Amino acid sequence: MGESGGEAMRASDADREAIAQRLRAAQDEGRLTITEYDDRLQKAYAATTLGQLQPLVADLPEPVPAKPSPEVAKRERRKSKAIKEWRDWAGVAFILIAIWAVTSISSGELKFFWPMIPIGIWGAINIASMISGDSGDKKHKGPGH
Template identity: 40%
Template sequence: MPQPHLRAADADRAAVVTRLDQGLADGRLTLAEYEDRSARAHAARTYGELDGLTADLPSPAPRPAPVAQAVYGGPWHGTWGHDLRTAWTQWAVTAVVVVGIWLVSMLATTDLQYPWPVWVVGPWGAVLLARTLGERHTLGRRRPGLPV
């Protein structure tokens, strides 16, 4: 906590009451202790007054992230840590550039040239498509109410 003489905000008081709620639910506080500490938390003006109310309670355990968020970082984040929207945008920009270069080279010569851009954007697009479909399928199966 910040320095004990500084004034506490409503959010600070609410956080302390939340920890007291958990202490009561865990059986670490009696109802009388909870009511006393909760009333003092609501009346506290400084961090020092709040700090003593939870000093004998263990620190709250960090909450685990939901499975989909832990694995994918959200609905559009892939397993490689890249945002799929960004990956598709990069693919599209690259496709436009290489096809543009190919078209300019076609117009500059009279010969029909091999369509080499398919080897640049084709495999990359196939991998992105597989990732997108696979991740959407996996995320869809992890939604509550759907069989896993």
């Protein structure tokens, strides 16, 4: 039976290594015996086309992407929270400055730039939170807990 389409395409070292990793995972999960694993691994490294690689993993489930480590997940949550906090800060700053500009224009005189007070305080809190690494999602226990 002739190979057609992508199956006849030459396999790269990366293709062979990807199949070898799937075989290792299957062996670690108990899906392959050591003999089956060794046989398939030898065939994977000897394969010259993608069509020769695919049957080696055809009866194995697709690999499940690994969950990020707790440290990586915590870092991503902290980063997302910081981005959201700065985005909220910028939106409120824009609205406060617009209110100040409209009131200054409508009165015909330049008013005291009062938006700097809430914008500055909020910005300082955001910076302090970033420096301290406090993600703000810690649960503080009350007295007696």
